[in-house]
Amino acid sequence: MDGFFEILGFAFMQRALAAGLLVALMSGLLGTFVVQRRLSFLGDGLAHAAFGGMGIGALAVVTFGVLDAGGGWLRHPLWVALPFALLTALGIAYVRDRTDLSSDTAIGVFFAVSVALGVLAFSRIPPDVNLGFNVMDLLFGSILAVRATELTAIAVAAVVVVATLGSVWGRLAYATFDDELARTDGVRARRLEYLLFVLAAIVVAVSAVVVGIVLMAAYLVIPAAAARLWSRSLAGMSARAVAIGMTTTLVGVVASFYLDAPTGSAIILTQAAVFVAAVVLRRR
Amino acid sequence: MVAARAATRAASPVPALHVHDVTVRFGDALVLDGVRFDLDPGHFLAIVGPNGAGKSTLVKVALGLITPQRGHAAIFGHDAGDAPERIGYVPQLKTFDRTFPATAVELVVSGIRRNWPVRVGQAERARAMAALGDVGAEALADRSLARLSGGELQRAFLARALVREPDLVLLDEPATGVDFLAEHDLYDLLERYQARRGATVAMVTHDLAAARFHASRVLVLNRRLHGYGLPEDVLCDACLQEAFGHVGHRHAVAL
Numbered sequence: 001m002d003g004f005f006e007i008l009g010f011a012f013m014q015r016a017l018a019a020g021l022l023v024a025l026m027s028g029l030l031g032t033f034v035v036q037r038r039l040s041f042l043g044d045g046l047a048h049a050a051f052g053g054m055g056i057g058a059l060a061v062v063t064f065g066v067l068d069a070g071g072g073w074l075r076h077p078l079w080v081a082l083p084f085a086l087l088t089a090l091g092i093a094y095v096r097d098r099t100d101l102s103s104d105t106a107i108g109v110f111f112a113v114s115v116a117l118g119v120l121a122f123s124r125i126p127p128d129v130n131l132g133f134n135v136m137d138l139l140f141g142s143i144l145a146v147r148a149t150e151l152t153a154i155a156v157a158a159v160v161v162v163a164t165l166g167s168v169w170g171r172l173a174y175a176t177f178d179d180e181l182a183r184t185d186g187v188r189a190r191r192l193e194y195l196l197f198v199l200a201a202i203v204v205a206v207s208a209v210v211v212g213i214v215l216m217a218a219y220l221v222i223p224a225a226a227a228r229l230w231s232r233s234l235a236g237m238s239a240r241a242v243a244i245g246m247t248t249t250l251v252g253v254v255a256s257f258y259l260d261a262p263t264g265s266a267i268i269l270t271q272a273a274v275f276v277a278a279v280v281l282r283r284r
Numbered sequence: 285m286v287a288a289r290a291a292t293r294a295a296s297p298v299p300a301l302h303v304h305d306v307t308v309r310f311g312d313a314l315v316l317d318g319v320r321f322d323l324d325p326g327h328f329l330a331i332v333g334p335n336g337a338g339k340s341t342l343v344k345v346a347l348g349l350i351t352p353q354r355g356h357a358a359i360f361g362h363d364a365g366d367a368p369e370r371i372g373y374v375p376q377l378k379t380f381d382r383t384f385p386a387t388a389v390e391l392v393v394s395g396i397r398r399n400w401p402v403r404v405g406q407a408e409r410a411r412a413m414a415a416l417g418d419v420g421a422e423a424l425a426d427r428s429l430a431r432l433s434g435g436e437l438q439r440a441f442l443a444r445a446l447v448r449e450p451d452l453v454l455l456d457e458p459a460t461g462v463d464f465l466a467e468h469d470l471y472d473l474l475e476r477y478q479a480r481r482g483a484t485v486a487m488v489t490h491d492l493a494a495a496r497f498h499a500s501r502v503l504v505l506n507r508r509l510h511g512y513g514l515p516e517d518v519l520c521d522a523c524l525q526e527a528f529g530h531v532g533h534r535h536a537v538a539l
Contacts, residue, residue, distance in 0.1 A: 169400075169402060170397070170400050173400035174394060174398075174399055174400040177386065177394070180375060181375060183349055184348070184365075184371070185398035186365075186398065233385055234386065234400065236385070
């Protein structure tokens with residue numbers, strides 16, 4: 001226990017834990033709806049859209065020097081990843097809404113295009129150019145290297161996501177239970193679905209910088225999936241998803257420090273252990 | 285003449301369900317073609333017709349879920365979708381997502397709130413328990429919906445529809461997937477509710493025998509309206525032949 005408080009003394013660890021806990025909070029609340037609406041692939045799709053956006057952003061910086069305004073503050077890949085993920089989210093929602101294609105097909109198309117754009121963009125950047133960030137960190141995350149500006153972005157996103165979800169929770173849950181039944185009671189289900197996709201884009205774009213593009217989807221899905229197996233109500237599922245996400249983040253970050261293991265992997269593997277326990281010990 | 289017509293209109297009640305020249309197309313497919321009828325309050329209407337006849341579409345037009353390309357529907361004089369508090373809707377159970385984590389009491393409370401509850405308050409719970417009690421499903425209150433049988437689920441959905449004491453109960457194939465006894469109980473519950481509240485019931489069904497026994501009005505639909513009136517007048521061989529293309533097995537209507 002002394003060791004735990006000892007590592008809390010490090011500023012980078014405080015930032016890492018704060019960022020991880022806020023990501024767990026947002027992911028748990030949102031993941032409940034993502035899992036229940038069978039959109040588990042959405043997190044993957046949007047994280048890869050963020051990757052495409054980062055690639056395009058990086059190329060724009062190198063080629064045109066754009067985003068260099070504000071003393072380089074805008075150089076952070078998040079500022080391109082976020083709008084790109086938002087556009088992708090709206091694109092997926094639009095295709096889902098206006099065509100007979102299923103969500104996984106719509107997501108799959110945008111996923112592939114985003115990765116292709118990202119790879120193409122990064123391939124056009126000479127290897128000796130200093131982008132200010134590491135592409136490997138984008139893919140696999142670097143929670144222990146979270147900067148104050150990133151933590152601020154995550155905190156702002158968390159306030160937006162919690163406040164928005166809090167104000168629409170009852171209607172969104174109703175539409176998730178049964179879109180038609182909710183609409184007969186005046187719930188604007190289609191509008192809420194677009195809102196859900198926009199919130200997912202925000203969560204994924206700000207969190208992918210921390211936990212990595214490859215692992216982001218798991219963060220959104222695994223705690224909620226484990227929580228579902230232990231819950232008989234949607235509100236209970238939400239609360240448990242947040243609790244599981246936060247606990248596994250805490251355990252994962254501390255374990256990675258002592259075991260000298262990649263933090264993203266440690267968190268996701270801890271979540272996976274909880275999921276396996278939930279499958280074995282599920283409520284009947 | 286105008287005065288006479290106005291007087292007649294004033295004397296007749298506002299229809300519980302007014303469907304005027306409703307035409308619905310999905311792409312190239314004509315689903316409803318100029319359907320028009322009025323259902324007076326207090327009746328039990330059975331909407332019958334073959335698969336793909338537009339029965340569920342008609343219910344969705346009445347609920348305001350589908351906007352027809354031509355015509356309109358009104359519930360007690362309100363445009364479709366404008367009076368949700370006066371309608372209790374029981375959807376087809378086959379569309380229900382059984383993986384959704386919810387208890388029967390939460391389902392009923394959603395009918396009270398017209399919203400999904402984060403937590404159920406005492407007063408709401410008491411009201412929901414009374415509604416579940418009315419349909420003989422009090423014991424199901426805290427059971428997970430995923431664990432309920434077809435008949436139990438149907439009672440929970442019926443309690444949800446009736447908890448707000450609607451003037452019009454709309455049901456879409458409520459007897460599908462439930463056994464004979466549960467079906468019998470359903471009609472019994474609906475008739476008792478109707479007697480208590482003077483409510484109107486409109487139900488889509490494939491069961492012509494149920495339509496004959498329980499309905500006071502029957503509407504035969506196959507995109508167009510093929511008959512509307514008393515069960516004994518409408519469920520005749522000629523009407524069924526016209527709508528279904530055949531009269532079916534004798535036992536279907538002769539029970």
